Amino acid sequence: MRSNRFRTTGLAATALLAALSLTACTGDDDAAAEKAGAAAPVASTSDQRSSTTGTDTGKTADDNAKDAGSKANAPAENAAGTSKGSGSGTSNAGTSNGNKGNTNSSPVTCTGDNTKVTVSKVSRPINHLLLTATNTGNRPCYAYHAPALRFDDSQAAFPVLRDSMPQAVVTLEPGQSAYASIGLSGEDDMNDLHKGTRLAVYFMPKSNSGSTGSPANLKLPADTYWGNNGFVTYWQTEMDDALTF
Structure with a gap:
């Protein structure tokens, strides 16, 4: 009878120890999961910021590109205007020269x-x-x-x-x-x-x-x-x- 009681007690003790070990493991896993869960939102926030920053940077780059394009086009238009002015001037000279060329020089x-x-x-x-x-x-x-x-x-x-x-x-x-x-x-x-x-x-x-x-x-x-x-x-x-x- 003692022998059976000891076995039962040993088994119970073993089962208790196993339960405690399982609880401990579960606790560690939960703690790790909580840590992992805590870390995950931080990483996600960082990604969102990074993504948001990337999107803002993209918009700024486009805007800058448009501004740069507008600034680049402005001198070109001014240059074209100057060229037209010169052309007009050249056109007048051409007309003046044409008038001279059309002068009747026959005796x-x-x-x-x-x-x-x-x-x-x-x-x-x-x-x-x-x-x-x-x-x-x-x-x-x-x-x-x-x-x-x-x-x-x-x-x-x-x-x-x-x-x-x-x-x-x-x-x-x-x-x-x-x-x-x-x-x-x-x-x-x-x-x-x-x-x-x-x-x-x-x-x-x-x-x-x-x-x-x-x-x-x-x-x-x-x-x-x-x-x-x-x-x-x-x-x-x-x-x-x-x-x-």
Whole structure:
């Protein structure tokens, strides 16, 4: 009987010890679980913060990218505006250049409207006057043939010296001059001279028929006398050539 009681007691003791061990283990596991559970929310909060921070950072980066893009575009637009201004400026220059290019530079006929004509006495040859016609226009002009002269109220044009005809038509660029000499009288005029005070200079067209444009009306130098057998030369490019006749 004691033997059975001891066995029963031993078994009971063993069972108690096993229960205590199991309780202890369970307690440790619960404690570990509680610790793990306590740690888990901390980790989760950290992740949420990290995630939230990441999301905020993403939004800031986008906003910054947009701001940066806007700032980057602003100088580009300004630069484009400056370029347009320069282009406008270039366009105006182009238009100015185009206007110059479109200026008609083809020659016209010299007349009293686009030339300045003067008359002067010369020492050699004697009894001569010199006509000078200067192109005052902005286009070249042709000084065709010889000028047609009328002294005072004379009805007849002054004779032209045919031997003075140049090899080519005299062309005057703006600012250039042509010359013609006037032999006031001939040998047969010594007893039939006229005192002159005014001279009308007419320009001839290419056809050499009639006259063209306005005449130049000049005041003659003092003590100018002319005769019916005098002459006027063709227009010449050089003054010396005009005064050789």
